[in-house]
Amino acid sequence: MSWTDERVETLKRMWAEGQSASQIAKELGGVTRNAVIGKVHRLGLSNRAEDGAEIAAPAAPVAEARPAPQPTPAPAAAPAAARPEPEPQPAPAAAAPAAETMPTPQPVNFNRRPIVPAGQPLPPQPSANEISPEALASVREVEKRARKLTLMELTERTCKWPIGDPATDKFWFCGLPSAPGKPYCEAHVGVAFQPMSSRRDRRR
DNA sequence: CCCTGATTCGC
DNA sequence: GCGAATCAGG
Numbered sequence: 284m285s286w287t288d289e290r291v292e293t294l295k296r297m298w299a300e301g302q303s304a305s306q307i308a309k310e311l312g313g314v315t316r317n318a319v320i321g322k323v324h325r326l327g328l329s330n331r332a333e334d335g336a337e338i339a340a341p342a343a344p345v346a347e348a349r350p351a352p353q354p355t356p357a358p359a360a361a362p363a364a365a366r367p368e369p370e371p372q373p374a375p376a377a378a379a380p381a382a383e384t385m386p387t388p389q390p391v392n393f394n395r396r397p398i399v400p401a402g403q404p405l406p407p408q409p410s411a412n413e414i415s416p417e418a419l420a421s422v423r424e425v426e427k428r429a430r431k432l433t434l435m436e437l438t439e440r441t442c443k444w445p446i447g448d449p450a451t452d453k454f455w456f457c458g459l460p461s462a463p464g465k466p467y468c469e470a471h472v473g474v475a476f477q478p479m480s481s482r483r484d485r486r487r
Numbered sequence: 488c489c490c491t492g493a494t495t496c497g498c
Numbered sequence: 499g500c501g502a503a504t505c506a507g508g
Contacts, residue, residue: 286499303490303491303492304491304492304501305490307493314501315501315502316491316492317502317503318500318501318502319501320491320492320493320494320501321493321494321499321500321502322499322500322501323492324492324493324494325499325500329492344500365495405502416501438489438490440489441489460489
């Protein structure tokens with residue numbers, strides 16, 4: 284793989300957006316994060332901040348569970364204006380657990396009513412509660428120890444199970460070590476992937 | 488251990 | 499110019 288104009292462009296864009304070298308490398312493919320970092324330096328754009336026009340506000344990538352880069356969904360009284368910004372980012376809204384390609388079977392969402400992620404087509408719910416009480420208890424237990432990661436903090440090795448209500452600040456991802464090759468930790472894998480009929484509902 | 492970016496230096 | 503190896507750090 285070589286640094287074609289196109290690839291360099293992608294590199295520049297992602298770097299400007301605050302993406303990490305490894306993320307960029309993954310996106311580009313065929314290069315390591317070292318290669319990316321090396322290129323970044325050679326291009327002389329290691330200083331990510333600055334640059335007259337900020338693009339995506341990489342400012343504080345982590346450390347906070349702010350689920351709301353909300354594009355200001357039309358406030359009732361106050362009309363538009365005040366923000367000519369083009370809003371360049373598709374905004375990885377916290378409501379959309381789409382860190383990578385993940386057909387996330389939505390969690391069962393015990394105590395809370397409806398989870399309505401901003402305009403997200405909800406994947407088919409795993410025909411709800413056919414989950415053993417033990418499993419549920421286990422999950423509740425685990426969720427107390429959740430690392431409470433933000434979307435940006437998720438990696439291939441962290442559990443991507445969403446916890447809480449995306450519409451509030453009380454929302455995060457489990458973040459515990461995920462089962463090898465799975466998107467979730469052991470406990471969440473247990474409730475996410477149900478064997479076709481896990482409940483001996485002899486009633487039929 | 489997981490992850491960051493920075494630097495070096497043989498190719 | 500390139501990027502693996504290495505370094506330094508969270």
